[in-house]
Amino acid sequence: MSTGDDDRRPVAEQPGVEQPGVEQPTADEPGGEYEADAARADRAPRRISAANAVIAVLLGLLGFAVVVQLRSNATDPGLSAARPEDLVRILSDLDSRSDRLRQEIASLEASQRQLASGAQGRGAAVEEARRRADELGILAGTLPAQGRGLQLKFVAGGEAIAAGTLLDAVEELRGAGAEAMQIEGSGGRPVRIVASTYFTDAKGGGLIVDGTRLTGPYTVVVIGDPQTMHTALNIPGGVVDSVHQRGGNVIVQESDAVRVTALHEVSAPRFARPVS
Known part of the structure; x- marks a missing residue:
């Protein structure tokens, strides 16, 4: 049985129900419906759309690539120590190739x-x-060729011109767009340089190029864009630089009428035959 004291007990507050005798906050007062909306928004689960996820992944990959590129450039001793004019030559060579x-x-x-x-x-x-x-x-190398190009003369200094040096020169020239080349020594016939040409150091001095012995100084005749090839040869750490460090010299002459007359003898295939 309830008593008078029980009737005076406060009714449990229920959300959204106005309690008698209790002043409810308005929208303009702190704790009003704006705070209630904010609380409900905080409790609501936030959804990440697929587009936002893809954008976040792409931004992360881009940032990672930028960091890797910056670290790679910063740790490259050749480019970081190069002079501005050397960097200009390297950039010019890349532009010419492009x-x-x-x-x-x-x-x-x-x-x-x-x-x-x-x-x-x-x-x-x-x-x-x-x-x-x-x-x-x-x-x-089965046809002669003529056109614009360079004539390179390798003169030894304190050390002889090694086979590896001339092979590096051939590779740099090919990378710069050389189309036809030949090499000759102080005597003997010139040798056409093709994809299968090999260079070895001969016993007693000189070089052996595709079975032909050559003695220095060596002259390489090459057809291609003169300016591009000249720039490639003068890159820091390249062939011209390495020969100068050994006391030698590379004399480069540009010409509009270079002739490559040496021919490469192609052996007949033993097993292969064309298919018609």
């Missing part, structure tokens, strides 16, 4: 359009086949 590749792409696209031009396709195909055969003959 331009050369763009020109090659444009030439191939033009050939493709000619081959697909209907009635003119047959004539264009024959002309393209002849041009390609001439290019392959020059690259294989």
Whole structure:
């Protein structure tokens, strides 16, 4: 049985129910419905959309790549210690290679359009086949060639010019767009330089190039863009720099009329045969 004291007990407060005798906060007062909305928003689970996740991953990968690139450049002793003019030459060499590749792409696209031009396709195909055969003959060393290029003369100093030095020179020239090369010594016939050409140090001095013995000084004749090849040879730590450090010298002459006359003898295949 309830007593009078029991009737005076406060009723349990319920959310959203106004209690008699209790002043409820308004929207303009602290603790009003704005705080209630904020509390409900904090309690609501936050969802991360797939697009936000992808953007976050991409930003993380980009930041990682930037950090790796900066660390790589910072730890490269060659570039960090290079002089500004050396860096300019390196950049110029890279730009020249990029331009050369763009020109090659444009030439191939033009050939493709000619081959697909209907009635003119047959004539264009024959002309393209002849041009390609001439290019392959020059690259294989079976045809003579002429054009703009360089003439390099390697003069030994305190140390003899090693086979590895000339091989490095050939690789740098190829990387700079050389199309045809030959090498000759102080006597004997010149030797055509192709993909299979080898260089070894001969006993008693001199070099052996594809079985032919040569003695210094050595002259390399190369056809290609003179400025690009000249820039590549003068890169810090390159062939010209290494020869100078050994007391030798590399005399470079640019010319608009370079002739490569030495031919490479191609042996007949023993097992391979063309398939028609």
